[in-house]
Amino acid sequence: MRKKAAAALLMCASMAMWAGCGKTSNRFLYAATPGANQIVIFREDPNAGVLTQLAGSPITAGQGVESLVLHPSKKFLYAANSGADNISLFTISSTGAITEVTPRVDAGTAPTLMVIDSAGKYLYVGNSGSYDISVFSIDSGTGALTPVPQISKQLTFTIGMTPFKMQLAPSGNILYVTGQTTTGVIQAFAVNAGVFSNQPIAGSPYTTGNAPYGLAIDSSGKFLYTANTIDASISEFKINSDGSLTALAGSPIGQTGTGPTTLLIDNSGKYMYVGNTQNLQAYSVGSDGSLTLNSNSQFSTAAQPNTIASDPSGKYLFVGSPSAIQSLSLNSSSGTLTSIATYSVSTTPTSIVVTP
Template sequence: MTVYKTYTIGVTITGAANGIGPILQNNLGDDLFIPAITTGLTSFTFSTPVLDGAAYSVTQRIRAKAPSQDCSSITPVSGTVNGADVTVSITCVLSTVVPKFAFVTNSAADTVSAFNIDGVSGNLTAATPTPTTASGAVPSAVFVDPTGQFAYVTNKDANSVTVYGINPDSGVLTVIDADGATADFQPSIATGYAPMSIAVHPSGKFAYVANELNLAGGNSISAYSINITSGALTAIDADGATDGNQASIATGVEPYAITIDPLGKFAYVANYASYNVSAYTIDQITGALTPVADSPFAAGSNTHSIVIDPTGKYAYAANGGGDISAYSIGGAGALTQIVCANGVLTTCSGSNYVAGSAPRSIAVDPYTGLYAYVANSGGGVSAFGIDPATGALSAIDADAATPGDNLTIAAGSVPISINVDPSGQFVYVANLFSDNISVYSIGVGGALTPLPTLSLSTGSGPTSVTTTQ
């Protein structure tokens, strides 16, 4: 009987700055998700050993971030196993982030719009030759996977997710097979009732959908694995704490938004009608969710949106009642409220931070993590600075062009979704009733300046906007 010896492939990695690590692969598989890198030397090992005499090749699948770093080597890190474990060394370098595409869901037109972003000015131009692509009924949210290859759109009235391939040159979207468990081509895959939001795990391997309506199949999260080659989704057991295969896991009442921390350890859901945030741990192997101890955590009234800062230390929830709840994130995923303190421009509502009228969506600058912006559906955009040491918010002058202290800057009619591009230079706001996108540049201190494309048209009823690099 022949015994075939196997050996491990290890990696030592040095970052150009402290940050969230990359995802590496050996032989185009066996993903190694490195949770954090430092300027010192840290070591990791791929889970799958390699046969003696077999080839290995370590490559980067997803870049390091916060700040963005390129951890691919100048020369390939590859070779042949020769009777011993192998350790390769990788040094990361800071990389320039340039925004590339923007995507917008149009709820009244059942379409998704695609735009090219000018990396210098932030201006948008419609993707050509096909600037809009059909979706399911009433698209509510769009999310792009970490590799920038696939876009996922929740269709609220169709109870489904549509999957798109992204043309890397033009940004044009093409509907692709959504259901990895069905042999025939399926343009969409079923969700629970009234899907409002979707988030993709930082590894690109799992997707989670918040199903909003307070009916059977709603008030839940649906979970899927992702085929990283095709982008197709396959429903998985969503509930790691319950025996058997569970199609979903319960949330609070009317979950409007879901987000995942940058390290992929926790998922958080904003529950509109129960005024709280549900928290879950994520099984890194199966993707199943398990409620965090003491979840849900209190928020303000009508919690619409939740976002995590790029370090994974802080969470912020936009409450339709007029304020923002801020939290620190514990090691086990629990949320501890950061109590508001009145300041020069900062006003408190109990423990929460006062924003504009009817906050609907919140975004944090993903590059520096120093600023947060809020789309207030009652009108305008609010701006806050973030204390990196405590996570506390401080209201800042939102309008760089208008003298005096301006707690908001004008947007279109009913701002409903907000996004800061990956470079941290520009802010994009979807305006539901004026059918357009407001675009701003971010200046010194976080203040905003409207760009000439303030009235850039979308399809009818834009509900969600996201950007890629």
């Protein structure tokens, strides 16, 4: 009996790294498909980057569900419903299934963007139709959202343009928002406990190329990049200690691909991937923030890749294209991507998130 028990323990130990000794090591991927008003859910095999759609997926979501964001606790998923002007809260089970908690919370007109601070205390929502940003505090126990009044006593903060992309600095106290006025711009706003300062960041707004639909900040918080769709270029900035931006020498740089719309810096911070009209391109990121196009840098994808996500390990990327999600493996030594598989979805995914 003791020999059997010892053998079982030995087997369990030897398999622990692979299977967690009976505990699943799967991750879950969620994709918003606004054309179908659905959220598609896949299980990711973390050892291979292979996706398997969950039973019951896709699920019905809000009208025009456009953007998804995960709470750092991994307990909650938020969805911005651009066609209904509200935000949905979902709880996440251990199986990856999600359950909506009603009622939905009102936002501004046509909410299309969301970011959450690393502490999981505040949710920022970019409203494309009302040219403003809504802020909500988050209940850590239930995930419930409560609007945060701004200095003006209004429940939104006006930015005066349609927000294309937005991202918080790693510190959580500066919010960067791209958009278009007479030219492409990026605005920088100081925030404290979800409240926007009425004192602008020095030099904001900063000029980018035209139509800056892509935005990325490196994990160190030192550099910021925009993908400028009309100009087929990338703008490069240094982030100063006060949150202001300084364009790097030679910025913006030209793209060999056309229509760049999305950017992703890999988990190591060594590579940046740009989604163009027909492919992905890879750049090496220098210690000074400069970008160098990699040799053999173009990787085929389905047409018009418009969103890119990484799994937490950094080994796999997931690319959303019209009616498809493609998984790719990433070589950490060279930045080379290799296609694993392509998975059909009902309509174009606009936002992809993967659980840690």
